[in-house]
Amino acid sequence: QKEVEQDPGPLSVPEGAIVSLNCTYSNSAFQYFMWYRQYSRKGPELLMYTYSSGNKEDGRFTAQVDKSSKYISLFIRDSQPSDSATYLCAMSEGAQKLVFGQGTRLTINP
């Protein structure tokens, strides 16, 4: 079993829809949780960062962390075609190396 599980998709939704992306993990010591967006042939771009449990909102993006269930989510409201990319969840235990999910390929259809 992988330390971080993420459905690779692909996920295709119409423009304007609410998108829900999720990751589950097995290491209860993970404290730092991140979501990165990666366009094709580019490096990952940090979208959201959360420490421990809770919610965080930034514009159209909301990140949720439920440590009791070992489950994190990223919600995208009013999705746009420019949101089409691969979304990677990442997490770490303290200052240890990041552990990434497989990435979910998302397409927003106009």
Next chain:
Amino acid sequence: GAVVSQHPSWVICKSGTSVKIECRSLDFQATTMFWYRQFPKQSLMLMATSNEGSKATYEQGVEKDKFLINHASLTLSTLTVTSAHPEDSSFYICSARDSGRGAKNIQYFGAGTRLSVL
């Protein structure tokens, strides 16, 4: 803020030659930088952790003599692929951890380097 510059973005070389990739943190200091490799439609695979002023720590299965890493300053790390062969063709990405926010373990990524070995 939090910009990481990586270049070249694309390099083509002949088999047997060496290629150097640079990773710079432009607006913050990075005691620790990371080098990743990514295959098509796959996630990032950590190759090594680079610490300023000390030897890099390589992940299991990564040849340290083939992938030379130097982190001579708080803003620059380099990866040299020595005697490159076609199987080394891949997308290499660096990241830098902001020393000022080290406890939060936030990594910022470069744009990546596509290496093609003929």
